[in-house]
Amino acid sequence: xxxxxxxxxxxxxxxxxxxxxEKGYTLEIMADELKISTAAYYKIxxxxxxxxLTRLFQIQQILKVTIGDLFEISKQGGQNTRANAFKxxxxxxxxxxx
Numbered sequence: 001x002x003x004x005x006x007x008x009x010x011x012x013x014x015x016x017x018x019x020x021x022e023k024g025y026t027l028e029i030m031a032d033e034l035k036i037s038t039a040a041y042y043k044i045x046x047x048x049x050x051x052x053l054t055r056l057f058q059i060q061q062i063l064k065v066t067i068g069d070l071f072e073i074s075k076q077g078g079q080n081t082r083a084n085a086f087k088x089x090x091x092x093x094x095x096x097x098x
Contacts, residue, residue, distance in 0.1 A: 011072070013051065019069065
């Protein structure tokens with residue numbers, strides 16, 4: 001099974017951690033919102049558990065950010081640049097987890 005390149009997956013998880021701490025959310029709050037144990041959520045942030053796309057979308061909703069925020073997709077003139085679009089393409093071409 002193929003997954004996103006490690007660098008990209010690490011960058012997304014880093015952004016999740018950054019957004020979580022900016023909002024003052026603890027590991028416990030995230031775990032409660034996701035209806036999983038704190039240990040299970042901790043493993044996601046430490047990359048010991050692969051992050052499914054379903055879970056990614058759940059986290060995005062809890063943090064009230066866009067997927068673009070997590071993938072650092074910038075907008076120019078209201079449209080995503082072609083270069084940034086390539087950051088998400090692997091999600092559709094490969095498996096459903098990071």
